[in-house]
Amino acid sequence: MSIFVDDDTRVVVQGITGGEGKFHAGQMIEYGTNVVAGAVPGKGGQEVSGVPVYDTVDEAVEAENADASVVFVPPAFAGDAIFEALDTDLDLAVAITEGIPTQDMAKVKKRLSEVDTRLIGPNCPGIITPGESKLGILPGNIFADGNVGLVSRSGTLTYQVVDNLTERGLGQSTAIGIGGDPIIGTSFIDALEAFESDDDTDAVVMCGEIGGEDEEQAAKFIGEYMDTPVAGFIAGRTAPPGKRMGHAGAIVSGSGTGTAQSKIDALNDAGVPVGDTPEEVADHVEDFL
Amino acid sequence: MKLHEYQAKTIFADAGIPVPDSRLATTVEEALDAVDEIGYPAAIKAQVHVGGRGKAGGIKIATDREEAAQYAEEILGMDLKGYTVDQVLVEAGVDFVDELYVGVTMDRGEGQPVLMVSTEGGVNIEEVAAENPDAIAREHVDPSFGLHPYQARKVVYEAGVDADVALDVASILSTLYDLYEENDASEIEVNPVMITSDRDVVAADAVMNIDEDALFRQPDLAELAEESYEDDLERKAGEYGFDYVRLSGNVGIIGNGAGLVMTTLDLVDYYGGAPANFLDIGGGAKAERVTQALDMVFSDPNVDSVVFNIFGGITRGDEVAKGINEALAEFDEIPKPVVVRLAGTNAAEGMEILNTDLIEVEETLEDAVQRAVKNAEEVAQ
Numbered sequence: 001m002s003i004f005v006d007d008d009t010r011v012v013v014q015g016i017t018g019g020e021g022k023f024h025a026g027q028m029i030e031y032g033t034n035v036v037a038g039a040v041p042g043k044g045g046q047e048v049s050g051v052p053v054y055d056t057v058d059e060a061v062e063a064e065n066a067d068a069s070v071v072f073v074p075p076a077f078a079g080d081a082i083f084e085a086l087d088t089d090l091d092l093a094v095a096i097t098e099g100i101p102t103q104d105m106a107k108v109k110k111r112l113s114e115v116d117t118r119l120i121g122p123n124c125p126g127i128i129t130p131g132e133s134k135l136g137i138l139p140g141n142i143f144a145d146g147n148v149g150l151v152s153r154s155g156t157l158t159y160q161v162v163d164n165l166t167e168r169g170l171g172q173s174t175a176i177g178i179g180g181d182p183i184i185g186t187s188f189i190d191a192l193e194a195f196e197s198d199d200d201t202d203a204v205v206m207c208g209e210i211g212g213e214d215e216e217q218a219a220k221f222i223g224e225y226m227d228t229p230v231a232g233f234i235a236g237r238t239a240p241p242g243k244r245m246g247h248a249g250a251i252v253s254g255s256g257t258g259t260a261q262s263k264i265d266a267l268n269d270a271g272v273p274v275g276d277t278p279e280e281v282a283d284h285v286e287d288f289l
Numbered sequence: 290m291k292l293h294e295y296q297a298k299t300i301f302a303d304a305g306i307p308v309p310d311s312r313l314a315t316t317v318e319e320a321l322d323a324v325d326e327i328g329y330p331a332a333i334k335a336q337v338h339v340g341g342r343g344k345a346g347g348i349k350i351a352t353d354r355e356e357a358a359q360y361a362e363e364i365l366g367m368d369l370k371g372y373t374v375d376q377v378l379v380e381a382g383v384d385f386v387d388e389l390y391v392g393v394t395m396d397r398g399e400g401q402p403v404l405m406v407s408t409e410g411g412v413n414i415e416e417v418a419a420e421n422p423d424a425i426a427r428e429h430v431d432p433s434f435g436l437h438p439y440q441a442r443k444v445v446y447e448a449g450v451d452a453d454v455a456l457d458v459a460s461i462l463s464t465l466y467d468l469y470e471e472n473d474a475s476e477i478e479v480n481p482v483m484i485t486s487d488r489d490v491v492a493a494d495a496v497m498n499i500d501e502d503a504l505f506r507q508p509d510l511a512e513l514a515e516e517s518y519e520d521d522l523e524r525k526a527g528e529y530g531f532d533y534v535r536l537s538g539n540v541g542i543i544g545n546g547a548g549l550v551m552t553t554l555d556l557v558d559y560y561g562g563a564p565a566n567f568l569d570i571g572g573g574a575k576a577e578r579v580t581q582a583l584d585m586v587f588s589d590p591n592v593d594s595v596v597f598n599i600f601g602g603i604t605r606g607d608e609v610a611k612g613i614n615e616a617l618a619e620f621d622e623i624p625k626p627v628v629v630r631l632a633g634t635n636a637a638e639g640m641e642i643l644n645t646d647l648i649e650v651e652e653t654l655e656d657a658v659q660r661a662v663k664n665a666e667e668v669a670q
Binding site: 075076099100101102103105106107109110111125137138139141142152153154155156157158159160163180182183207209210212213214217233235236237238239240242243244245246247248249250253260276277278279 | 340395397398400401402415431432433470473475500501502503505506532534536544545546547548549550551552554555556557558559564567569600602632633634653654655
């Protein structure tokens with residue numbers, strides 16, 4: 001088992017004719033994902049990597065029974081593309097795009113509360129259930145099938161931690177990058193809740209970073225509701241206040257909220273060991289299993 | 290992206306928000322010309338992107354020409370928390386009897402803009418928020434509808450603003466929300482809004498930050514961004530299009546992906562070193578990007594050694610290594626020791642072809658960071 005995506009997930013790629021969309025659609029297909037359609041306005045009738053392209057997501061769903069979408073649409077149009085996915089009643093939309101204006105995402109967030117679709121991202125590497133399906137840009141070959149769930153705000157940091165896990169034979173049930181933006185669709189808590197109810201996830205790794213209070217809230221959730229053991233990692237201990245560290249959401253406020261220390265303390269209080277290095281995170285997971 | 294006070298006030302004034310009469314000055318002579326026109330008392334205010342300017346000596350009130358000259362002399366050219374002041378706003382003093390705080394910002398947790406009003410204006414609002422959160426009235430705005438005028442009135446009354454000026458304050462708040470939306474602001478703050486003895490309402494300060502991700506549709510504001518770099522290295526990073534933050538240490542850091550670069554910084558600190566910068570070169574590692582990234586870190590005189598950490602996910606390690614070799618060939622000499630660590634797809638193949646005459650290689654992140662820290666210690670001696 002796994003969470004959110006599996007063998008049966010049928011994917012439409014929004015923006016499949018663009019450079020990124022085309023390349024990663026090919027990578028997804030190679031990994032074994034059921035990419036059943038592309039959706040690009042004005043490009044209906046074309047084919048990319050053997051996948052039929054439609055003008056709208058609606059047509060793609062109608063014709064190919066897609067139930068999930070991956071959004072590779074430039075920032076200026078990505079908010080609109082996400083709305084299209086949400087209004088088409090898909091089960092899942094994964095937005096890879098980085099740099100969507102925050103006020104656009106505020107409108108998306110409001111819409112999310114009115115529909116049943118789950119949004120992962122934006123500004124995320126996507127989601128993978130090793131051996132079954134990947135939606136996004138994660139490098140499939142570093143993952144291995146197993147029983148460790150992983151949720152992270154960052155892409156390459158996820159790969160680093162996965163690498164450490166896989167090297168020790170600790171495979172993953174599902175790994176999710178929830179994204180580095182201030183406003184995102186799926187929170188740590190959403191992912192943790194799903195891992196907690198997944199029979200095949202026996203331990204969870206949570207990689208957070210500076211900015212906001214999502215990690216603190218997740219820590220509270222873990223303390224109150226989770227039996228599955230969780231190991232943590234927090235990036236940005238050395239980040240100065242007021243500076244955006246790459247991710248739009250990774251910023252310690254001038255008043256000192258959103259610091260790494262506050263997140264580490266909250267996790268420790270919830271009984272979650274936090275690694276000083278990615279290697280130490282793998283040590284903790286090994287201890288759990 | 291932060292706007293200067295004078296830039297924000299121009300936007301406020303154009304939208305009809307009352308602001309004090311003011312002039313921008315870059316020399317003492319210009320400042321004196323300005324006070325001659327404006328009269329006394331006049332505030333001389335440093336225009337730099339740092340908070341707490343007043344406490345740091347960047348804002349002075351002059352009551353005559355002699356004082357104005359003295360303060361302009363002091364403030365122009367002064368170092369304010371690492372930034373050199375090269376312009377001041379000369380502004381008519383406001384005879385106020387009361388100070389308020391009003392602001393609009395994005396509540397990340399709720400995913401909605403929030404209006405904030407407090408009668409405890411003129412002081413550090415973050416301290417008010419920490420010590421006495423009830424002193425700040427808040428009202429969330431549904432972004433799909435925008436602000437309903439009643440919401441501005443409601444939050445102003447809830448904050449306990451005096452009834453005779455409440456509607457004027459609500460009107461300012463309403464305009465600020467419009468500006469927040471129109472300009473893709475991430476934050477707008479007026480602290481303080483001053484109430485004069487004549488019961489007029491004036492925006493005496495102005496903080497306005499713009500969402501950098503929205504600058505593509507805010508061309509006028511994007512031009513202001515280009516003028517706002519206050520450090521040559523930041524300017525260079527802006528030209529190269531890197532996410533770059535300069536820090537005070539001596540270990541230069543280059544990597545891909547915000548989380549992993551932050552982690553590399555943290556590890557430098559963990560192993561006893563001090564990071565000199567955050568530099569994310571983004572996906573892949575084409576030779577040109579690597580050359581630019583090395584140019585960035587080598588241009589920082591504080592840097593004594595460099596750690597270069599790339600997790601080549603989709604981009605194969607051997608391609609990354611080729612890019613690094615090509616980039617290194619661009620340099621006549623490698624001025625500071627560079628440790629490279631490649632991981633991910635085809636990392637081993639990549640490590641094998643790296644030109645180890647010019648750089649050192651390490652297999653793990655932990656080893657690479659420790660070696661770079663050691664190199665920095667040796668160079669610094």
